[in-house]
Amino acid sequence: MPDWTPLQQLKGHKRSVICLDYSSRSFIGGNLLASGSEDETCRIWDVRTGKAVKAFAKQGAAVSSVRFASKASISQFYMAVGSKVLVYDMRNSDMILSEASKEYEFSEDEINTIDINEKNSFLCTADDRGEVKVIDLESHKLYKQFRSKHKNLCMAACFRPKKPWELWSGGMDNTICQWDISRGSMVTSYDTNQTDPSAHQMVNPPFVYSLRISHDGTWVAAGLGDGSVQVLKLEPKSKKVSLKRLNDAHGTLVNSLAYVNPSTEPLLWSGSANGQLALWNLDSLETEAPIQQSKMAIAKLNCIEALNIDQSQILAAAGVTSNNEGALHLYDTSQ
Numbered sequence: 001m002p003d004w005t006p007l008q009q010l011k012g013h014k015r016s017v018i019c020l021d022y023s024s025r026s027f028i029g030g031n032l033l034a035s036g037s038e039d040e041t042c043r044i045w046d047v048r049t050g051k052a053v054k055a056f057a058k059q060g061a062a063v064s065s066v067r068f069a070s071k072a073s074i075s076q077f078y079m080a081v082g083s084k085v086l087v088y089d090m091r092n093s094d095m096i097l098s099e100a101s102k103e104y105e106f107s108e109d110e111i112n113t114i115d116i117n118e119k120n121s122f123l124c125t126a127d128d129r130g131e132v133k134v135i136d137l138e139s140h141k142l143y144k145q146f147r148s149k150h151k152n153l154c155m156a157a158c159f160r161p162k163k164p165w166e167l168w169s170g171g172m173d174n175t176i177c178q179w180d181i182s183r184g185s186m187v188t189s190y191d192t193n194q195t196d197p198s199a200h201q202m203v204n205p206p207f208v209y210s211l212r213i214s215h216d217g218t219w220v221a222a223g224l225g226d227g228s229v230q231v232l233k234l235e236p237k238s239k240k241v242s243l244k245r246l247n248d249a250h251g252t253l254v255n256s257l258a259y260v261n262p263s264t265e266p267l268l269w270s271g272s273a274n275g276q277l278a279l280w281n282l283d284s285l286e287t288e289a290p291i292q293q294s295k296m297a298i299a300k301l302n303c304i305e306a307l308n309i310d311q312s313q314i315l316a317a318a319g320v321t322s323n324n325e326g327a328l329h330l331y332d333t334s335q
Helices: none
Strands: 017-023 032-037 042-046 051-056 063-068 076-081 084-089 102-104 111-116 122-127 132-136 141-146 154-159 166-171 175-180 185-191 208-213 219-224 229-234 241-246 254-259 267-272 276-281 292-295 300-309 312-320 326-332
Touching: 017 300, 017 312, 017 326, 032 063, 032 076, 032 326, 063 111, 076 111, 084 111, 122 166, 132 166, 154 208, 166 208, 175 208, 219 254, 219 267, 229 267, 267 300
Parallel strands: 017 063, 111 154, 208 254, 254 300
Antiparallel strands: 017 032, 032 042, 042 051, 063 076, 076 084, 084 102, 111 122, 122 132, 122 154, 132 141, 154 166, 166 175, 175 185, 208 219, 219 229, 229 241, 254 267, 267 276, 276 292, 300 312, 312 326
């Protein structure tokens, strides 16, 4: 398994970097990468220059999730800090922003991830109480809340592209849930416990640590605690769902996923806490083997994000160095 050499290292975070979001077109420019850290700060980087273009002062707790607005015409930027979602107005030209323009505090426990739908009309949160909340970004009110379905921490929630009322979540109860936010009800759920007796089983249970949906809304992938990836293919014109389990690529929990975009094929990167990476072509999984594997020099990997810069496929990887400082590396995956 080859070791990768970083194309660039974005330095500034004093402690572990735990979340990323990339925007090819945002209110303050293109090719921007946002990072949130346990050092209680957030930074926005221009990945072409490797320099920070915005920084957010200490928030009082770790920044657990960050999101650009889904439309470049919208000036808001969103981050989860503790049980709150903070909204910053990017029309403020200051380099360092210290005061949020709005706060949403609908969660009763720490938020693990946030996501925003394509129309930028709803924001969802997944929290440590196992609850999923949907906030109306126009009325600034709680639109829907899904309680008592996840029996443990809810680690991730995300909207499905092309399906404005569909939301997915995954948690530490070995469950992936599909929700209808217009009706406020669960559509179905999937148990991530292996049913194949021949499957390689790690000691760790298959908790859902990460969840991503492809840009065309066809694929749902969940990174699991047993080192595998659960993949669901959603047929666009029917209710048929195909399930596939990707085993044996990772020796420890899969905490990060990223789809390559644009791509003519459904390509998915998976990353585990020990820095191992695997690239999968989801359309050709007959061998159930990754088409590429590598290892990166990060003491602990927390998250990845796929970028497209001038037709080059770049992978951003965030975590912590052996000195317990924040690590944020960019890799050219086309090499």
